[in-house]
Amino acid sequence: MANLKTSAKKTKAQSMGMHTEVLTGKTQQKFFNPDEAENFFYWGTHDVDFNKRTELDVKDMDCKMANDKIDRLMSEGYGTIVIKNPQGKHSLGVGILNKLNLIFEGSLGYFGVGSIDGPIVKVNGRVGWSCAENMMAGKVIVEKNAGSCFGAAIRGGDLICKGSVGARTGIDQKGGSIIVGGDAGAFTGFMMQRGRIVVLGDVGINLGDSMYDGTIYVGGKIGSFGSDAVEAPMEKNDIDWLNRKLSVAEIGNNFDVSKMTKVVAGKKLWNYDALEPTEKKGAI
Amino acid sequence: MCGIAGLIHRGKSSNVGKELQDMLQALKHRGPDSTGYALYADNDGQNFIMRFKVGENVGEGSTSVNEDESVYDARKKLVDKKLSDLGAVVVKEDRLTPYSFRYEIKYDKDLMDFSKNIESIESVEILSIGKSLELIKDLGDATAVSERYGLDKVKGTHAIGHARMATESGVDIKSAHPFWGYPFADVSVVHNGQLTNYWNNRRALENKGMRFMSECDSELIAVFLAEKMRSGATLEEGMKESLIGLDGVFTYFVATKDSLGMAKDTMAAKPLVLYESDDLVAMGSEEIAIRSILPQEITTYDPFDGEVKVWQI
Numbered sequence: 291m292a293n294l295k296t297s298a299k300k301t302k303a304q305s306m307g308m309h310t311e312v313l314t315g316k317t318q319q320k321f322f323n324p325d326e327a328e329n330f331f332y333w334g335t336h337d338v339d340f341n342k343r344t345e346l347d348v349k350d351m352d353c354k355m356a357n358d359k360i361d362r363l364m365s366e367g368y369g370t371i372v373i374k375n376p377q378g379k380h381s382l383g384v385g386i387l388n389k390l391n392l393i394f395e396g397s398l399g400y401f402g403v404g405s406i407d408g409p410i411v412k413v414n415g416r417v418g419w420s421c422a423e424n425m426m427a428g429k430v431i432v433e434k435n436a437g438s439c440f441g442a443a444i445r446g447g448d449l450i451c452k453g454s455v456g457a458r459t460g461i462d463q464k465g466g467s468i469i470v471g472g473d474a475g476a477f478t479g480f481m482m483q484r485g486r487i488v489v490l491g492d493v494g495i496n497l498g499d500s501m502y503d504g505t506i507y508v509g510g511k512i513g514s515f516g517s518d519a520v521e522a523p524m525e526k527n528d529i530d531w532l533n534r535k536l537s538v539a540e541i542g543n544n545f546d547v548s549k550m551t552k553v554v555a556g557k558k559l560w561n562y563d564a565l566e567p568t569e570k571k572g573a574i
Numbered sequence: 575m576c577g578i579a580g581l582i583h584r585g586k587s588s589n590v591g592k593e594l595q596d597m598l599q600a601l602k603h604r605g606p607d608s609t610g611y612a613l614y615a616d617n618d619g620q621n622f623i624m625r626f627k628v629g630e631n632v633g634e635g636s637t638s639v640n641e642d643e644s645v646y647d648a649r650k651k652l653v654d655k656k657l658s659d660l661g662a663v664v665v666k667e668d669r670l671t672p673y674s675f676r677y678e679i680k681y682d683k684d685l686m687d688f689s690k691n692i693e694s695i696e697s698v699e700i701l702s703i704g705k706s707l708e709l710i711k712d713l714g715d716a717t718a719v720s721e722r723y724g725l726d727k728v729k730g731t732h733a734i735g736h737a738r739m740a741t742e743s744g745v746d747i748k749s750a751h752p753f754w755g756y757p758f759a760d761v762s763v764v765h766n767g768q769l770t771n772y773w774n775n776r777r778a779l780e781n782k783g784m785r786f787m788s789e790c791d792s793e794l795i796a797v798f799l800a801e802k803m804r805s806g807a808t809l810e811e812g813m814k815e816s817l818i819g820l821d822g823v824f825t826y827f828v829a830t831k832d833s834l835g836m837a838k839d840t841m842a843a844k845p846l847v848l849y850e851s852d853d854l855v856a857m858g859s860e861e862i863a864i865r866s867i868l869p870q871e872i873t874t875y876d877p878f879d880g881e882v883k884v885w886q887i
Binding site: 435 | 841842845847860861862865869871873874875876879880
């Protein structure tokens with residue numbers, strides 16, 4: 291396994307304003323060992339074949355019925371599932387932990403495709419609040435607009451909205467990338483901890499409020515900066531990454547990323563001080 | 575949580591009673607306690623429509639005290655006497671439930687004095703007065719209230735409605751939405767959220783002669799806007815001032831005889847999904863409200879923080 295403490299990747303990430311904290315102590319994280327792949331079992335996952343395709347009309351189903359049906363189709367090996375008539379229903383496509391091509395022909399309500407780990411999702415409509423919340427890996431592409439809390443607490447993967455998104459996009463984000471083709475509302479990147487947010491249009495007030503780490507790139511106007519969010523110089527690494535990411539996301543064709551504003555944590559808030567808990571109490 | 579919905583047809587009328595019923599029924603999970611409709615109907619515009627109640631619905635989980643129906647009859651007689659004393663002529667009257675009435679009246683004097691007189695009778699509340707506005711609210715879900723009052727055939731240009739989960743006040747009609755923008759004819763308000771400076775604003779508005787019928791924080795929005803309009807502000811100006819004057823998290827709709835507006839607080843903490851085309855605007859707390867009347871694929875969006883919009887019929 292690569293040594294992240296000394297790798298060029300880490301140095302590059304640090305130069306972009308990320309991963310600057312030093313993690314010490316024991317970690318709960320167990321790393322995947324390819325030599326023991328046959329012993330590795332990820333509960334709730336299925337082996338699917340992308341070439342095995344089916345359609346599912348959920349017009350007369352509630353979300354539990356629809357999600358159960360998707361799970362059953364995956365257990366039968368279907369790797370490409372097209373969902374017809376989602377009609378703004380809530381919590382569709384949640385908890386999918388394996389690779390899958392999932393296509394929604396319509397719009398989703400709240401908490402669509404939450405807690406996923408691996409699928410490629412395309413929504414040919416709009417998504418409501420908290421789309422892809424807690425996503426671990428995978429890719430979600432929304433063709434139209436999205437509601438508030440888009441990508442709340444995502445830990446990895448790419449979340450792309452070609453339209454505009456509501457308030458608190460990327461709240462509590464812990465990794466991954468969120469890319470928005472249009473505008474974003476207030477409190478974008480609120481308390482984000484890692485990862486990257488890219489907004490090609492304007493953003494509302496309190497951008498990056500109380501962010502711990504991570505990076506936000508804004509192409510348009512900024513309503514106002516939130517507490518401890520500061521502008522940082524754009525580096526070549528930023529420009530390269532943005533060009534590559536926008537190209538992969540098929541968004542912002544010919545957009546001049548060099549003119550974007552880069553925002554990072556100023557790290558002046560109380561949680562970055564060196565006080566002991568008892569001293570903090572005294573200060574409060 | 576509560577659910578709000580609204581729609582406006584521009585340049586034509588439609589079956590807004592049934593459309594709003596479907597939208598509110600789709601939002602039932604957000605507010606099962608009571609449902610309210612403010613329908614802007616195709617009335618002839620000659621007379622005022624006064625909707626009022628003389629008591630509460632004491633069934634369906636109500637927190638109100640049971641009263642004998644004879645008490646309602648006695649109060650109705652007092653209302654009729656007051657109307658006669660005020661010089662109002664009742665052209666038509668309908669008793670829709672034991673406690674609620676719809677009167678068509680001829681009256682051309684000050685509505686504020688008129689309302690104060692009628693509401694001086696114990697437990698009598700005017701739900702609305704207007705030449706187009708038909709404001710109906712009662713306990714139960716959208717379908718139950720619509721069936722009880724025969725709303726699914728009402729034609730009109732626009733409407734707003736509310737599915738209420740009672741949080742800050744009782745399960746009763748007086749705390750249900752929509753709220754009439756007393757003393758303005760044809761003004762109604764629905765709200766989703768919480769207002770945190772309710773009492774400060776209420777005391778100030780009561781000192782200016784405005785009236786509150788409940789302790790529901792949402793009523794403040796209707797009274798706040800009515801007071802601004804009474805001071806000469808347009809509806810849109812009043813709504814913009816409300817973003818500063820009202821503290822808390824909210825999305826609300828307001829409707830007048832010929833317009834429909836929405837406002838969202840500066841934190842954008844309460845949801846709203848909006849569909850807008852040349853001939854129809856439909857909006858609700860969740861997309862499924864809009865999908866209940868527009869199942870085909872359409873483009874919708876969330877208005878941003880601090881946004882105010884007003885549409886004309």
